[in-house]
Amino acid sequence: MKKITDERLVLRNLQNTRIVYIVQTFGILCILGYNLFTSGIDGMRDNPIWLVFMVSAIVSAYLSMSISVEHEKKIRNPKKSFIISTVITLVISIIIAYFVSITPESGLSVGILTGVIILICFLIPNIYIYRLRMKQLIDLDDLEE
Amino acid sequence: MRNSVKVARVKKDLTQQQLADAVGITRQTVSLIEKGKYNPSLKLCLQICYAVGGTLDEIFWVEEEDF
Numbered sequence: 075m076k077k078i079t080d081e082r083l084v085l086r087n088l089q090n091t092r093i094v095y096i097v098q099t100f101g102i103l104c105i106l107g108y109n110l111f112t113s114g115i116d117g118m119r120d121n122p123i124w125l126v127f128m129v130s131a132i133v134s135a136y137l138s139m140s141i142s143v144e145h146e147k148k149i150r151n152p153k154k155s156f157i158i159s160t161v162i163t164l165v166i167s168i169i170i171a172y173f174v175s176i177t178p179e180s181g182l183s184v185g186i187l188t189g190v191i192i193l194i195c196f197l198i199p200n201i202y203i204y205r206l207r208m209k210q211l212i213d214l215d216d217l218e219e
Numbered sequence: 220m221r222n223s224v225k226v227a228r229v230k231k232d233l234t235q236q237q238l239a240d241a242v243g244i245t246r247q248t249v250s251l252i253e254k255g256k257y258n259p260s261l262k263l264c265l266q267i268c269y270a271v272g273g274t275l276d277e278i279f280w281v282e283e284e285d286f
Contacts, residue, residue: 079243082257 102127136202143206152207156200163196221285223278225253227271242266 078084102123109118118124167189175185228238228249235249242263251257252267259267264279271278 080245080248081260081263082248082251083245 156204167193227273241270
């Protein structure tokens with residue numbers, strides 16, 4: 075098959091891919107909805123499509139972050155924003171870890187584990203946004219030169 | 220957007236297909252560009268200019284009042 079070099083057709087191909095993605099996501103949601111209806115939330119999570127849906131949602135969220143950073147009108151200090159968000163994440167995870175550990179069903183170890191998981195889950199996007207903002211700052215410096 | 224691709228192409232004695240082959244696009248895209256129904260990228264504009272032997276100014280420039 076010949077490679078398409080026409081930029082108009084490449085663009086149309088991308089638009090078609092977007093339509094396919096919308097149809098696919100709608101199909102996945104229908105299947106998951108049916109599973110939720112017939113076998114409850116655990117049955118829905120057992121379906122491998124749930125994993126596909128979650129992975130694509132995470133990838134989509136990370137890709138959206140790069141757009142959001144470039145869309146920010148006010149240029150923020152990346153280090154300051156990173157420190158603030160990390161401190162907030164740390165406080166939230168410590169609070170959650172404390173409340174989980176004092177509940178009768180779960181002990182200290184479960185509480186610490188929950189806190190660490192929440193910390194990691196928020197820290198990774200924080201680092202990613204910090205790197206994106208640093209990259210944007212370098213790019214803007216290059217433009218001004 | 221309006222442009223002078225058709226005039227420049229005819230001056231150079233090229234058919235739409237020949238121009239399309241020269242810049243690696245389809246004849247339909249050439250037709251749409253000439254009709255002003257598709258806005259090519261700057262890269263494609265330059266390729267068209269090289270193919271028809273014109274400048275960006277001559278072929279793609281649009282006055283502010285016609286913009």
